[in-house]
Amino acid sequence: MPTGALLLGLGNPILGDDAIGLRLAALVAERLAASGGGGGLDGLEVIDDCSAGGLELLEPLAGRTRVVLVDAIVTGCAPPGTLHRFTAAALPRTRRLAGPHDADLATALALGRRLGLDLPADEAIAIFAVEIEPACEFGATLSPDLERAAPALAEEIVGEVRAALAATSPPPAGR
Amino acid sequence: MGRTITIDPITRLEGHGRIEIFLDDAGGVSDCYFQIPELRGFERFVVGRPIEEVPRIVTRICGVCPASHHLAGSKAVDGCFGGVIAPAAVKLREAYYCAHFLHSHIAHFYALAAPDFICGPDAAPAERNILGVVARVGLEIGRQVIEARATAQEIQAVLGGRKRNVCWCTPGGVSKGLSEEERAGLKPMAASLMEFARFSVRLFKDAVLSQSRWVEAILRGPYTLAIGHMGLVDEVGAVAFYDGTVRVVDCEGSELARFAPLDYARILAEHVEPWTYLKFPYLRARGWRGFVEGPDSPIYGAGPLARLNVAEAMATPEAEAARQELFAVAGGRPSGAMLAHHWARLVEMLYAAERLVMLVADPELSSPEFRVLPERITGEGVGIVEAMRGTLIHHYTCDDQGICTGANLIVGTTHNNAPIQMVTKKVAIALIRPGVTPDAALLDRIEMAFRAFDPCYSCATHSLPGAMPLVARLHRGGRVVAELRRDG
Numbered sequence: 046m047p048t049g050a051l052l053l054g055l056g057n058p059i060l061g062d063d064a065i066g067l068r069l070a071a072l073v074a075e076r077l078a079a080s081g082g083g084g085g086l087d088g089l090e091v092i093d094d095c096s097a098g099g100l101e102l103l104e105p106l107a108g109r110t111r112v113v114l115v116d117a118i119v120t121g122c123a124p125p126g127t128l129h130r131f132t133a134a135a136l137p138r139t140r141r142l143a144g145p146h147d148a149d150l151a152t153a154l155a156l157g158r159r160l161g162l163d164l165p166a167d168e169a170i171a172i173f174a175v176e177i178e179p180a181c182e183f184g185a186t187l188s189p190d191l192e193r194a195a196p197a198l199a200e201e202i203v204g205e206v207r208a209a210l211a212a213t214s215p216p217p218a219g220r
Numbered sequence: 221m222g223r224t225i226t227i228d229p230i231t232r233l234e235g236h237g238r239i240e241i242f243l244d245d246a247g248g249v250s251d252c253y254f255q256i257p258e259l260r261g262f263e264r265f266v267v268g269r270p271i272e273e274v275p276r277i278v279t280r281i282c283g284v285c286p287a288s289h290h291l292a293g294s295k296a297v298d299g300c301f302g303g304v305i306a307p308a309a310v311k312l313r314e315a316y317y318c319a320h321f322l323h324s325h326i327a328h329f330y331a332l333a334a335p336d337f338i339c340g341p342d343a344a345p346a347e348r349n350i351l352g353v354v355a356r357v358g359l360e361i362g363r364q365v366i367e368a369r370a371t372a373q374e375i376q377a378v379l380g381g382r383k384r385n386v387c388w389c390t391p392g393g394v395s396k397g398l399s400e401e402e403r404a405g406l407k408p409m410a411a412s413l414m415e416f417a418r419f420s421v422r423l424f425k426d427a428v429l430s431q432s433r434w435v436e437a438i439l440r441g442p443y444t445l446a447i448g449h450m451g452l453v454d455e456v457g458a459v460a461f462y463d464g465t466v467r468v469v470d471c472e473g474s475e476l477a478r479f480a481p482l483d484y485a486r487i488l489a490e491h492v493e494p495w496t497y498l499k500f501p502y503l504r505a506r507g508w509r510g511f512v513e514g515p516d517s518p519i520y521g522a523g524p525l526a527r528l529n530v531a532e533a534m535a536t537p538e539a540e541a542a543r544q545e546l547f548a549v550a551g552g553r554p555s556g557a558m559l560a561h562h563w564a565r566l567v568e569m570l571y572a573a574e575r576l577v578m579l580v581a582d583p584e585l586s587s588p589e590f591r592v593l594p595e596r597i598t599g600e601g602v603g604i605v606e607a608m609r610g611t612l613i614h615h616y617t618c619d620d621q622g623i624c625t626g627a628n629l630i631v632g633t634t635h636n637n638a639p640i641q642m643v644t645k646k647v648a649i650a651l652i653r654p655g656v657t658p659d660a661a662l663l664d665r666i667e668m669a670f671r672a673f674d675p676c677y678s679c680a681t682h683s684l685p686g687a688m689p690l691v692a693r694l695h696r697g698g699r700v701v702a703e704l705r706r707d708g
Contacts, residue, residue, distance in 0.1 A: 156350055
């Protein structure tokens with residue numbers, strides 16, 4: 046079982062802006078690796094090509110002390126490129142339609158904990174979600190606006206990941 | 221002026237799927253539309269690329285059934301290179317696909333179907349999910365669900381070399397064979413899935429079939445349709461997931477068509493409606509006549525129940541016994557009881573496990589001859605597999621340098637587009653009566669109609685974070701007069 050911290054990029058690499066989470070995870074990993082020292086990649090695993098969701102996320106999350114998820118989101122309440130930040134504790138308790146073929150993340154986490162999996166506490170699962178326009182057209186590139194915004198978004202996330210790595214102990218499990 | 225009810229599952233990128241129900245002045249249903257988004261630009265995305273790369277790209281179309289797209293695409297590419305394939309590779313691909321079916325069907329039953337049947341439609345919304353199922357059947361069963369899915373995924377990893385983003389199939393075979401040692405390791409894994417599939421079928425019988433109200437609802441409620449059915453069958457007419465000919469029967473079981481993959485466009489046509497991007501496939505020979513039921517209907521469905529409806533048998537003994545039991549209860553074959561898709565899915569789970577046990581016992585699976593190098597480019601191929609939610613068709617063309625010049629896909633949910641419209645409307649009409657105020661529970665029963673098909677309207681490949689899953693808006697005179705929201 047994996048241990049330590051995880052940076053997980055989520056998205057579809059051929060569905061336009063839906064790939065923003067994958068791009069940012071790769072950018073964050075590059076910056077952390079380039080900075081070296083204590084802010085480097087020691088103790089952090091990066092997965093930047095994850096196209097899974099729901100129950101399938103239990104496996105990569107199990108055993109981790111801290112997790113940073115980076116994904117795209119459509120709330121319709123903010124301009125594209127807005128970085129939403131929250132933790133798994135803020136995930137609403139949703140019904141299954143939230144993931145039409147699977148459990149949603151909140152349910153998957155609750156199930157995993159009830160079944161005794163060693164999952165990080167909700168507060169130790171940081172979620173960065175970038176607002177995008179609904180992506181319905183295949184394409185391997187981001188929209189120009191998001192492409193321009195990506196470096197600054199990555200910088201914001203780097204700070205959080207550094208803080209996670211610097212933390213000597215994760216928050217109480219609170220399960 | 222009448223009202224409009226919109227059932228809108230607002231999630232992140234799946235957010236376009238919704239039901240709109242139009243009410244007349246008296247409060248009855250005047251019409252009902254189920255709308256799902258269509259991804260655009262796939263053909264443009266793959267044209268100009270080496271044709272052998274396309275099956276590796278199509279796994280990204282959908283995170284729900286990547287292996288189905290990979291295998292259908294690979295079969296189409298095999299066709300573009302003359303159709304030669306190593307016999308051992310056919311078995312390896314089929315074994316992989318059985319594991320994939322198990323992985324998917326287990327999730328569907330326990331996370332999506334069981335909340336309806338085991339928790340019941342009247343259970344509190346917060347309980348009607350996999351957590352509620354586990355609360356009823358026990359933590360140990362919950363652990364087994366997770367373990368069985370992990371086992372099915374591990375089998376795919378052993379066969380295909382990785383757990384996710386499969387890129388295993390090559391023209392004429394697969395890129396990696398199976399050692400004797402690996403094959404030996406798969407045997408107990410397949411056996412454990414067999415046990416779990418048996419348990420799941422028993423659970424359905426104990427929890428669902430023992431209750432006459434459920435049997436009545438499944439077989440005789442408004443959730444029934446008199447339409448045709450389509451699915452792959454093998455040379456003796458048994459259900460086939462990976463390869464075979466496509467058979468279509470009408471609502472009374474008479475064969476309407478049986479065709480090889482390359483003939484699909486001769487048999488099937490697609491109708492366009494102005495209110496949705498998604499097309500409605502129908503049987504070309506019958507012509508489009510609207511959303512009509514009956515033995516003359518040009519409309520057919522696909523998916524687990526349709527597969528059982530078109531087949532003469534299951535190719536393995538325990539699944540065959542389970543199939544016979546289903547049709548004995550259903551009153552014969554074919555069955556138009558759309559909620560029986562859930563039961564058929566369990567019969568298929570049993571078949572996938574049984575077939576997997578047989579395949580991993582076959583020494584040919586460890587043959588070093590797992591690929592035939594293609595020697596010519598013939599330029600066109602159609603690959604058809606049964607995806608979990610229906611017949612999946614990939615049609616590619618390439619030039620004499622092997623560069624993709626065209627691609628056409630028809631996916632399972634598209635075949636089911638018309639049946640979903642029809643059964644959703646039928647259930648809405650039955651449940652929403654003048655004087656009845658639609659509430660969340662009633663809307664959920666309408667939603668059950670399309671959930672049976674497991675329609676795949678996930679544009680993206682994941683579902684984070686999943687907020688506000690269902691919204692129903694009531695409109696009158698062009699403005700919203702009420703809103704029902706279920707956040708969980």
